[in-house]
Amino acid sequence: MxxxxxxxxxxxxxxxxxxxxxxxxxxxxxxxxxxxxxxxxxxxxxxxxxxxxxxxxxxxxxxxxxxxxxxxxxxxxxxxxxxxxxxxxxxxxxxxxxxxxxxxxxxxxxxxxxxxxxxxxxxxxxxxLGFSLTLSHKYRPERVEKSGIGFAPFAQHEGKMLPLDKSFEIAKKVAETKKIYFFGGGKNEVDILEKWASQIPNSENLAGNLTLTEELKKISSLEMMVSMDSANMHLASLVGTRCISIWGSTHPFAGFLGYGQNENDVVQVKDLTCRPCSVFGDKPCYRGDWACLEEINLQQIMDKINA
The missing domain is CATH 3.40.50 (Rossmann fold)
Structure with a gap:
C-alpha cells in the first residue's frame, strides 16, 4: 500500500x-x-x-x-x-x-x-516532514486490452478466507463464461489450486509458477481480480485492475481497502454487529461460527462479477 x-x-x-x-x-x-x-x-x-x-x-x-x-x-x-x-x-x-x-x-x-x-x-x-502531498485515491490501469479473471482464494488468516468449498463453486461458475486464473503461494495452496485446475475446465493455476514481476504483469492484463482481504487485492491496485474483494472478520472501515478500489465491489455481511472483530483477521471467532464468512451468499459475489 x-x-x-x-x-x-x-x-x-x-x-x-x-x-x-x-x-x-x-x-x-x-x-x-x-x-x-x-x-x-x-x-x-x-x-x-x-x-x-x-x-x-x-x-x-x-x-x-x-x-x-x-x-x-x-x-x-x-x-x-x-x-x-x-x-x-x-x-x-x-x-x-x-x-x-x-x-x-x-x-x-x-x-x-x-x-x-x-x-x-x-x-x-x-x-x-514538510512535503506537499495530495493523494488521488485512484489506481492506474497499465493496459487497455484485458481478458480473463484472476482468483486468489487464500489469505494469511482463517478470519479473512472464504470456506474453500464456496471458493471452488465460485471458480466453477466463473469458468463457465470466462477463463479463470488461480493465484496463491506456498506448497499447500499450490497443491489445492493444481487440483482445482484439473477439475475445472477453462481454468489455469499460476500459483508457484510466476515471479512477482510476472505475477504483476499477468494481473495487469486481467479484466478483474476476485480476492480475499489479502495481498492480491493490493497487487491488483498497483497495476490498475478492478478487484472484487471478500471480507470476513476484517472490514474496509479499518483503512485497508485496496488503493483506488471501489467500495461497491466489496462483498461482506453487513448486519453482523461483531464485525470487524480484528484488524488483520488473526483472532478466533467471537461467536464460534464464522458467520461473517459462512453467511456470504455466493450469488452476492457472482452479481458483483457479472456487473
Whole structure:
C-alpha cells in the first residue's frame, strides 16, 4: 500500500529522491518508479539493537539522507528512529491509529465508523516532514486490452478466507463464461489450486509458477481480480485492475481497502454487529461460527462479477 503513495509523492515533488529500505523480496514492487533507490536487507543480518545500529550506520554512510520517514513503527524501526534522532536527523513516524482500531474491533461497539485510510497515514508522515502531498485515491490501469479473471482464494488468516468449498463453486461458475486464473503461494495452496485446475475446465493455476514481476504483469492484463482481504487485492491496485474483494472478520472501515478500489465491489455481511472483530483477521471467532464468512451468499459475489 506504500507504493502508490511514494509514486504520487515523487510526481508532486520532482526534486525528491527516496531510499526505500525493506526486505529484499519486495524489490520488484518499486523498480518501475523513477527516483527510488531500493535497499533490500535480510533482517537476519541485523538482529537486535546492535544490528539496527549497524544498519543505521550503513544508511548514513551510503546515502546520508536529509529526512527519515518511519512507515512501519515497530520495535526495529523505533530503534532506528532513536539513533537517527540522536544524530540530528529529522524523523517522522506513522501513526497507526492503534486506539481507534481497538475501539473499532470491540465487539461491544455498536457505533462503528470508517477510520483514515492507511495510505493517508503514510502520506501524513511525509506531510509532517514538510512535503506537499495530495493523494488521488485512484489506481492506474497499465493496459487497455484485458481478458480473463484472476482468483486468489487464500489469505494469511482463517478470519479473512472464504470456506474453500464456496471458493471452488465460485471458480466453477466463473469458468463457465470466462477463463479463470488461480493465484496463491506456498506448497499447500499450490497443491489445492493444481487440483482445482484439473477439475475445472477453462481454468489455469499460476500459483508457484510466476515471479512477482510476472505475477504483476499477468494481473495487469486481467479484466478483474476476485480476492480475499489479502495481498492480491493490493497487487491488483498497483497495476490498475478492478478487484472484487471478500471480507470476513476484517472490514474496509479499518483503512485497508485496496488503493483506488471501489467500495461497491466489496462483498461482506453487513448486519453482523461483531464485525470487524480484528484488524488483520488473526483472532478466533467471537461467536464460534464464522458467520461473517459462512453467511456470504455466493450469488452476492457472482452479481458483483457479472456487473
Amino acid at each position: 506504500i507504493v502508490p503513495v511514494l509514486r504520487e509523492l515523487l510526481e508532486q515533488n520532482p526534486t525528491v529522491e527516496i531510499v526505500f529500505v525493506s526486505r529484499k523480496n519486495f524489490a520488484d514492487l518499486f523498480k518501475e518508479i523513477p527516483r527510488i533507490i531500493f535497499k533490500g536487507v535480510d533482517l537476519d543480518d541485523y538482529k537486535g539493537f546492535f544490528g539496527m545500529r549497524r544498519l543505521s550506520k550503513e544508511l548514513r554512510t551510503q546515502f546520508n539522507p536529509d529526512y527519515v520517514a518511519d512507515l512501519h513503527n515497530v520495535i526495529r524501526t523505533k530503534i532506528l528512529d532513536r539513533i537517527f534522532t540522536r544524530k540530528g536527523f529529522d524523523v517522522a513516524v506513522i501513526d497507526k491509529g492503534k486506539e481507534e482500531k481497538e475501539h473499532l474491533t470491540d465487539v461491544w461497539n455498536l457505533d462503528k465508523a470508517p477510520l483514515k485510510h492507511t495510505t493517508e497515514r503514510y502520506a501524513d508522515v511525509f506531510r509532517e
